[in-house]
Amino acid sequence: xxxxxxxxxxxxxxxxxxxxxxxxxxxxxxxxxxxxxxxxxxxxxxxxxxxxxxxxxxxxxxxxxxxxxxxxxxxxxxxxxxxxxxxxxxxxxxxxxxxxxxxxxxxxxxxxxxxxxxxxxxxxxxxxxxxxxxxxxxxxxxxxxxxxxxxxxxxxxxxxxxxxxxxxxxxxxxxxxxxxxxxxxxxxxxxxxxxxxxxxxxxxxxxxxxxxxxxxxxxxxxxxxx
Numbered sequence: 768x769x770x771x772x773x774x775x776x777x778x779x780x781x782x783x784x785x786x787x788x789x790x791x792x793x794x795x796x797x798x799x800x801x802x803x804x805x806x807x808x809x810x811x812x813x814x815x816x817x818x819x820x821x822x823x824x825x826x827x828x829x830x831x832x833x834x835x836x837x838x839x840x841x842x843x844x845x846x847x848x849x850x851x852x853x854x855x856x857x858x859x860x861x862x863x864x865x866x867x868x869x870x871x872x873x874x875x876x877x878x879x880x881x882x883x884x885x886x887x888x889x890x891x892x893x894x895x896x897x898x899x900x901x902x903x904x905x906x907x908x909x910x911x912x913x914x915x916x917x918x919x920x921x922x923x924x925x926x927x928x929x930x931x932x933x934x935x936x937x938x939x940x941x942x943x944x945x946x947x948x949x950x951x952x953x954x955x956x957x958x959x960x961x962x963x964x965x966x967x968x969x970x971x972x973x974x975x976x977x978x979x980x981x982x983x984x985x986x987x988x989x990x991x992x993x
Contacts, residue, residue, distance in 0.1 A: 772810035776800065777817050784823050785919040789833060796830035822917050836921045841971070844921060848914045849963035851907055852895070856943060856959035858902035860952040867901035871944050879937060887933050888924065894940055898959075901947065922970040935965060 780800075783789060795815060801808045815831045818824045824831040836844070859867070874897055878890035899908045939962040946955035 772804070772806040773813045773817075776804050776806065776811055777814035779804075780814060780818060781821075781823075781916065784818070784833065785916050785923075787923055791833050791835060794827065794829040794832055795824065799830075821913050823920050833920060841921050841974075842967075844914060844917050845963070845967040845971075848911065848918060849960055849967070851911050851914060852898075852963050853956045853959040855899045855902040855904065855907050855911065856947065856955040857952045858904050858907070859898050860947045860950050860955040862903045863901040863947050867897065868948055870897050871901065871947065875940050875944055878933075878940070884933070891933075891936060891940070898943070898947070918970070922974045924970060924973070936962070939965065 780795070789795065797808045797811045797815065800815075801811045804811065815824060819826060819831065823834060825834045863871075871894065874890055874894040878887050878894065881887060881890070899911055902908070939958060943955060943958045943962065946952075946958055
């Protein structure tokens with residue numbers, strides 16, 4: 768399938784937004800972006816409109832900005848993601864193919880074999896993608912992509928300083944893999960919900976810590992969070 772200008776701009780901006788490239792309040796101006804990407808303003812505006820539809824941006828006076836969310840809305844996003852993730856885990860336990868299981872095992876093993884925290888996080892992300900793929904439900908996968916992007920923008924993960932901090936996640940991934948391999952859908956759902964709660968609590972704690980640091984910064988009125 769041919770990738771058009773709108774899709775290229777969309778994917779690039781999505782990558783930037785989910786990796787903290789823009790600070791809260793930074794305007795995304797169509798004219799500036801069209802010059803950067805060397806395309807007309809039409810595909811840029813279409814890409815920005817899609818990102819607004821995804822719940823990542825809001826239109827403002829100068830262009831688009833990152834959508835700010837209140838505490839309750841952030842928790843609602845985590846709740847929705849947990850429901851979808853656990854549904855994917857349940858489906859994976861009933862539909863996973865031998866190739867799906869081999870891919871999950873490989874990603875789990877590789878995540879335990881590295882001491883690089885950033886690489887561990889990358890492999891964890893791929894592990895969750897593999898669980899979603901093993902569910903063989905494109906609707907769940909599509910919805911989760913949107914929700915996950917909202918999580919990354921609203922409450923981004925701060926990679927801990929050492930692989931030892933990933934201990935609970937290793938255990939939860941192992942339990943989830945065992946449940947999927949055994950075809951125990953109920954157990955897979957339960958483990959997934961527990962894992963989602965652990966991730967939620969960690970991200971929220973990091974978010975609160977960042978917001979507190981912003982308030983005590985020398986120029987707290989200019990500080991933002993992402």
